[in-house]
Amino acid sequence: MTNTGMFFRMLLSAVFRRRSRAAMAVVASLVGAATLFCLAMVCIAVPQQMNQEMRAYGANLIVTPAASTDGSGDKSGIGDDMVEHTTEMVTAKGAAKYATYRYENVRVNAAPYVMAGVDAAKVEDLNHHWNVEGDWPSAGKVLVGRDVADAMNLKVGSGITIGYRASDNAAAGSDASGSDGSGSGNSGSDASGSDGSGSGNSGSGNSQQMQDGRVSSDIMDTSGTEFRVAGIVDTGGSEDSIIYADADDVAKLTGSTRGADVIEYSVDLSGDDLTALVQSINDMTSMHVKAQQVTKITSSDTRIITMLQTLFWIVSLVVLVLTLVGVGTTISSIVSQRRNEIGLRKALGASSRSIGVEFYAESAVYGLVGGLLGTGVGYGFALALTTAVFQRSLGFNWWLGIASVVLSVLVAVIASVPPVHRATRIDPAIVLREE
Amino acid sequence: MTMLLELDHISKIYGDLKAVDDLSLTVPAGEWLAIVGSSGSGKTTLMNMIGCMDTPSKGSVKLEGRKLEDLNATQLADVRKNMIGLVFQKFYLVPHLTAVENVMVAQYYHSVVDEKEALAALDRVGLKDRAHHLPGQLSGGEQQRVCVARALINCPKIILADEPTGNLDEKNEKIVLDLFRQLHEQGTTIIVVTHDALVASCAEREIMLNHGVLVGEKWNDPAAKAAYEAAGGRPASTGSTAEDAQRGETAIGFADPTKAAKTGGEA
Numbered sequence: 001m002t003n004t005g006m007f008f009r010m011l012l013s014a015v016f017r018r019r020s021r022a023a024m025a026v027v028a029s030l031v032g033a034a035t036l037f038c039l040a041m042v043c044i045a046v047p048q049q050m051n052q053e054m055r056a057y058g059a060n061l062i063v064t065p066a067a068s069t070d071g072s073g074d075k076s077g078i079g080d081d082m083v084e085h086t087t088e089m090v091t092a093k094g095a096a097k098y099a100t101y102r103y104e105n106v107r108v109n110a111a112p113y114v115m116a117g118v119d120a121a122k123v124e125d126l127n128h129h130w131n132v133e134g135d136w137p138s139a140g141k142v143l144v145g146r147d148v149a150d151a152m153n154l155k156v157g158s159g160i161t162i163g164y165r166a167s168d169n170a171a172a173g174s175d176a177s178g179s180d181g182s183g184s185g186n187s188g189s190d191a192s193g194s195d196g197s198g199s200g201n202s203g204s205g206n207s208q209q210m211q212d213g214r215v216s217s218d219i220m221d222t223s224g225t226e227f228r229v230a231g232i233v234d235t236g237g238s239e240d241s242i243i244y245a246d247a248d249d250v251a252k253l254t255g256s257t258r259g260a261d262v263i264e265y266s267v268d269l270s271g272d273d274l275t276a277l278v279q280s281i282n283d284m285t286s287m288h289v290k291a292q293q294v295t296k297i298t299s300s301d302t303r304i305i306t307m308l309q310t311l312f313w314i315v316s317l318v319v320l321v322l323t324l325v326g327v328g329t330t331i332s333s334i335v336s337q338r339r340n341e342i343g344l345r346k347a348l349g350a351s352s353r354s355i356g357v358e359f360y361a362e363s364a365v366y367g368l369v370g371g372l373l374g375t376g377v378g379y380g381f382a383l384a385l386t387t388a389v390f391q392r393s394l395g396f397n398w399w400l401g402i403a404s405v406v407l408s409v410l411v412a413v414i415a416s417v418p419p420v421h422r423a424t425r426i427d428p429a430i431v432l433r434e435e
Numbered sequence: 436m437t438m439l440l441e442l443d444h445i446s447k448i449y450g451d452l453k454a455v456d457d458l459s460l461t462v463p464a465g466e467w468l469a470i471v472g473s474s475g476s477g478k479t480t481l482m483n484m485i486g487c488m489d490t491p492s493k494g495s496v497k498l499e500g501r502k503l504e505d506l507n508a509t510q511l512a513d514v515r516k517n518m519i520g521l522v523f524q525k526f527y528l529v530p531h532l533t534a535v536e537n538v539m540v541a542q543y544y545h546s547v548v549d550e551k552e553a554l555a556a557l558d559r560v561g562l563k564d565r566a567h568h569l570p571g572q573l574s575g576g577e578q579q580r581v582c583v584a585r586a587l588i589n590c591p592k593i594i595l596a597d598e599p600t601g602n603l604d605e606k607n608e609k610i611v612l613d614l615f616r617q618l619h620e621q622g623t624t625i626i627v628v629t630h631d632a633l634v635a636s637c638a639e640r641e642i643m644l645n646h647g648v649l650v651g652e653k654w655n656d657p658a659a660k661a662a663y664e665a666a667g668g669r670p671a672s673t674g675s676t677a678e679d680a681q682r683g684e685t686a687i688g689f690a691d692p693t694k695a696a697k698t699g700g701e702a
Contacts, residue, residue: 002548003546003548005550006539006540006542006543010536013531013536014531018530018531081651250485341527341529344527345540346531347488347521348516349512349517349544350512351514352508379631427488427489429483
């Protein structure tokens with residue numbers, strides 16, 4: 001047998017032949033590791049869950065056509081290829097859902113409204129918080145905002161005639177997309193709605209033309225295309241004053257095909273990461289698009305996650321200190337019980353260093369066993385907790401698991417430093433003095 | 436004959452108490468010396484100083500001509516593991532290690548672990564078949580024999596034994612004393628601290644302490660005394676001013692009352 005073999009033989013003997021005392025130290029480490037690991041798992045899961053929940057409240061990033069040098073927006077909107085390209089940039093940074101909106105000023109019973117051409121499935125996927133009575137828009141069927149429905153006494157299944165005047169959109173297309181950007185400083189959704197309304201008003205203002213020296217107006221013209229009301233959307237926001245239709249229907253109505261005025265993204269990023277993404281898109285001036293965060297969503301998201309993380313750190317620190325005290329007290333007790341043995345080893349010629357190494361290694365074994373068991377127990381608790389509270393399963397985080405075991409070993413070793421340091425200063429003569 | 440151990444006017448002082456008071460003593464290699472005295476007489480303190488586990492407040496200890504006071508803690512530990520084998524009254528075996536592992540601990544701190552050698556040492560003390568038992572599974576006598584095996588495993592120059600038979604019955608006392616006798620015959624220097632007259636009488640030479648002061652010295656083996664004196668050895672002495680102290684060149688004989696009790700009045 002080599003000296004290394006003897007070292008491990010002594011180590012394992014100390015651990016396994018003194019089971020009751022070893023169990024005390026292991027249990028102390030186990031409790032600490034279980035608490036810390038459970039806390040860490042939950043506190044990692046909760047922000048993720050919060051992020052997912054917040055993503056259901058709509059977009060946190062909007063992209064609009066960049067303003068051209070004369071200040072007007074790009075009237076052709078954002079083409080499909082650019083939508084695809086932008087989406088690739090976004091999804092490269094984080095999982096994302098998106099929907100495109102093409103805004104047009106239309107007339108219903110001669111009154112101006114904003115109509116949005118959308119892919120209903122994508123909009124629905126993006127905005128879980130929308131309260132829709134009836135169905136989402138499809139071919140020949142529109143989804144009207146609650147305010148629109150109330151103004152015209154519309155119900156699900158009602159008919160609605162929507163007219164389109166190119167003159168209404170002479171400058172409005174650019175208004176819709178251009179002012180979306182400025183409006184989104186407050187809120188993307190708010191911006192797109194109110195801007196749409198705004199451009200509708202401006203559109204009607206522009207409809208006045210001179211004919212035979214008199215102002216000629218088609219304000220009483222109620223002709224248009226007949227649609228059915230598939231559903232009524234009620235969000236309490238600007239969406240309530242918009243009419244949503246299938247993008248193809250809008251193209252047919254307007255007689256033209258063009259790109260989107262707004263792309264709304266719900267991307268799984270927050271804080272600095274989201275800011276960096278916005279910056280990277282805006283830096284690509286050749287794309288002729290402008291990206292902005294939806295402050296309402298991102299700031300609340302960031303605030304909640306920051307609060308949770310702060311809470312995690314504070315609680316973790318307290319648990320860590322308690323673990324150190326618990327493990328330290330236990331190890332201290334074990335070392336105190338072995339004063340005679342330490343004195344004997346010194347009398348046999350052991351150096352303080354070799355005794356220190358033996359006890360630190362023993363503490364590390366307690367920390368390792370306690371850490372492994374505690375991590376398993378902590379995962380069990382975390383799984384039970386997330387299943388009960390969030391109704392979601394929780395995958396084992398291996399990095400966190402390894403960190404938990406390593407931390408347990410470190411805590412056990414650090415906690416044993418003071419008692420072992422005291423022990424290594426034991427005068428070997430005490431072994432002989434005791435009568 | 437060379438002097439293995441030389442104590443030159445050593446004292447150990449705790450505040451006003453002189454645990455050992457100005458003792459001078461020389462011990463040649465191969466001698467069996469008994470230090471006797473009642474409890475609190477300073478025997479164990481003296482043994483700690485000889486065993487490099489304590490340092491004298493005054494005076495000098497030389498082991499093989501090397502002054503111990505010049506050595507630091509690490510060097511003293513080296514001297515301890517290389518030159519001294521320790522046997523304690525309370526055995527002090529590591530409770531979670533088996534008999535053979537307890538012997539191997541001494542090898543571990545000394546040089547290289549050799550289980551066969553450790554088993555041979557246990558065989559020598561008659562415990563080979565108990566080698567893999569924990570101390571708690573051994574009798575007091577067996578534990579003390581393990582302690583002796585551990586003390587001799589590294590072939591020390593001196594075996595220091597503090598009340599080695601203090602916790603043993605007569606049968607085990609005899610076994611342990613026989614082991615010491617064998618070691619002595621092989622040339623090992625043995626210093627035994629005891630207040631047991633029978634144990635002391637096995638030694639070639641006895642010195643007696645009383646309250647830290649040397650009060651007597653006697654030889655149980657005239658041949659050994661003659662050899663010692665022929666080699667220039669001188670009686671132990673003290674510079675203490677205590678009334679019954681052994682000062683100067685003349686040894687003062689003594690009769691140990693405990694010896695009389697054990698041997699039926701034979702002094």
